[in-house]
Amino acid sequence: xxxxxxxxxxxxxxxxxxxxxxxxxxxxxxxxxxxxxxxxxxxxxxxxxxxxxxxxxxxxxxxxxxxxxxxxxxxxxxxxxxxxxxxxxxxxxxxxxxxxxxxxxxxxxxxxxxxxxxxxxxxxxxxxxxxxxxxxxxxxxxxxxxxxxxxxxxxxxxxxxxxxxxxxxxxxxxxxxxxxxxxxxxxxxxxxxxxxxxxxxxxxxxxxxxxxxxxxxxxxxxxxxxxxxxxxxxxxxxxxxxxxxxxxxxxxxxxxxxxxxxxxxxxxxxxxxxxxxxxxxxxxxxxxxxxxxxxxxxxxxxxxxxxxxxxxxxxxxxxxxxxxxxxxxxxxxxxxxxxxxxxxxxxxxxxxxxx
Numbered sequence: 001x002x003x004x005x006x007x008x009x010x011x012x013x014x015x016x017x018x019x020x021x022x023x024x025x026x027x028x029x030x031x032x033x034x035x036x037x038x039x040x041x042x043x044x045x046x047x048x049x050x051x052x053x054x055x056x057x058x059x060x061x062x063x064x065x066x067x068x069x070x071x072x073x074x075x076x077x078x079x080x081x082x083x084x085x086x087x088x089x090x091x092x093x094x095x096x097x098x099x100x101x102x103x104x105x106x107x108x109x110x111x112x113x114x115x116x117x118x119x120x121x122x123x124x125x126x127x128x129x130x131x132x133x134x135x136x137x138x139x140x141x142x143x144x145x146x147x148x149x150x151x152x153x154x155x156x157x158x159x160x161x162x163x164x165x166x167x168x169x170x171x172x173x174x175x176x177x178x179x180x181x182x183x184x185x186x187x188x189x190x191x192x193x194x195x196x197x198x199x200x201x202x203x204x205x206x207x208x209x210x211x212x213x214x215x216x217x218x219x220x221x222x223x224x225x226x227x228x229x230x231x232x233x234x235x236x237x238x239x240x241x242x243x244x245x246x247x248x249x250x251x252x253x254x255x256x257x258x259x260x261x262x263x264x265x266x267x268x269x270x271x272x273x274x275x276x277x278x279x280x281x282x283x284x285x286x287x288x289x290x291x292x293x294x295x296x297x298x299x300x301x302x303x304x305x306x307x308x309x310x311x312x313x314x315x316x317x318x319x320x321x322x323x324x325x326x327x328x329x330x331x332x333x334x335x336x337x338x339x340x341x342x343x344x345x346x347x348x349x350x351x352x353x354x355x
Contacts, residue, residue: 002037005091005120012084013038014091014117015075017101020291021093021121026058029219034071035060036078045074072108079109087112093121125290126297127310132220133334136289136312139180139222140332140343142215146170147226147346154230154353156205160185160198163209171215180214180221181293191227192326194283194318205231205355208325214293221293223314224344225330228351240277240319241350244327247271247317248348251285251299255315255333255340261285261303268317269301277319280326286314289332311335 002025006014016022019031026035026044030053033046044060054062065071079088090109092102094116106114128136149170154163164183171179186196188207196210203209212225227244229237247268254267265285272281284300289312297305299313307313316330331344 001124003039005117006037006039009091009115009117009120010089011091011115012082012089013041013079014121015105016093016121018093018096018121020125021096023219023291024125025121026060028054028058028060030054033065034075036075038078038082040082041078043074043078045071072104075105076109079111089113089115091115091117093117095119095122119296122296125295126288127308128290128312128334129310132290133310133312135218135220136222136332136334137343139176139215139217139220140224141345142171142174142176142217143213143222143224144344144346145174146176146215147211147213147224150211151228151351151353154203154209154228156203156230156355158203159200160187160190160203161200163203163211164198167211167213171213176215176217177219178216180216180223180289184210184212184225186210186326187230189323189325192320192322192324194320194326194328203230206234207231208237208327209353210326210328212328212330214289219291221289221291222343223289223293223330223332224346225316225328226346226348226351227327227329228353230353231355233350233352236324238350240321241327243272243275243277244317244319244329245348245350248315248329248331251315251317252331252333252340252342255299255307255313255335257307257309257335257337259307261297261299261305261307261313262301264307264315265299265301265303268315272317272319277321280319280321281317282320283318286316286330288312289314307335309335309337313340 016035030050251268286299288295318328320326333340
């Protein structure tokens with residue numbers, strides 16, 4: 001695939017600096033460094049903290065960078081080995097490379113044409129391998145198990161921060177190597193904020209409590225959201241929750257290879273709009289997940305990417321009513337030719353926590 005990118009963009013070589021793309025392309029998990037890739041060379045540049053690790057994880061040629069042998073000099077040496085005459089064409093990751101890093105390369109390297117790679121390297125990560133799918137499934141399983149163990153611990157007076165800490169601890173106990181992203185625990189009025197930051201607010205009887213959480217397993221992320229009620233749910237809470245669940249189930253039924261992300265988003269959005277809550281669902285329906293928590297393609301009104309088997313998507317409709325509270329339900333699924341495989345197994349019916 002990399003040779004195809006070199007050919008299509010008429011490149012002599014390309015430089016990869018995004019940590020997730022470095023991992024995907026080379027196997028190196030350290031995240032610090034750069035890859036130089038041409039038709040003749042595959043070079044991984046990193047510093048002494050990671051050279052031993054890189055040699056174990058990657059088949060690339062490892063070159064150590066340090067004060068006397070900086071990255072730009074190493075890249076120049078790689079270019080010289082190509083024996084290229086005439087204009088040198090280099091691809092770079094314009095969507096992730098810092099401006100000052102690009103300026104250093106542009107000043108130091110005899111490159112006549114710099115070609116932005118846009119999303120071409122990221123696109124290599126869209127369809128997951130069987131091994132990647134196993135890691136993603138395991139990460140989601142860890143989340144399921146941790147959430148099941150958390151539910152009996154929830155009680156009035158517990159703070160959002162305490163609940164987040166418990167959930168993160170339980171995921172680590174189940175085998176998580178890290179968090180996939182910052183855990184969201186939002187209760188009561190805070191639950192109307194889709195990405196609320198856990199606070200010292202204490203859980204109260206009657207609160208909606210939204211948990212959006214995930215972990216990493218062998219570098220791959222999970223993502224799941226569940227909303228519960230502490231005590232008995234009111235009729236309005238049941239109505240909102242039921243609408244979100246209906247929208248999520250309908251979107252899951254519509255999800256399969258060959259449809260667009262926009263069309264699946266519309267299925268859920270139409271249901272929420274018809275229920276009178278269209279203005280309370282502002283974000284997209286979902287996104288892909290992999291080495292990074294938010295990958296492409298997305299389920300959103302603006303993403304017309306045709307879904308393919310082997311892609312991962314989250315399906316996470318929500319209704320957020322300021323001054324009342326909010327609900328989000330999220331599963332992470334594998335797209336298949338005729339539907340999907342749901343990796344999340346935590347119950348989705350409204351859970352009322354006994355008090």
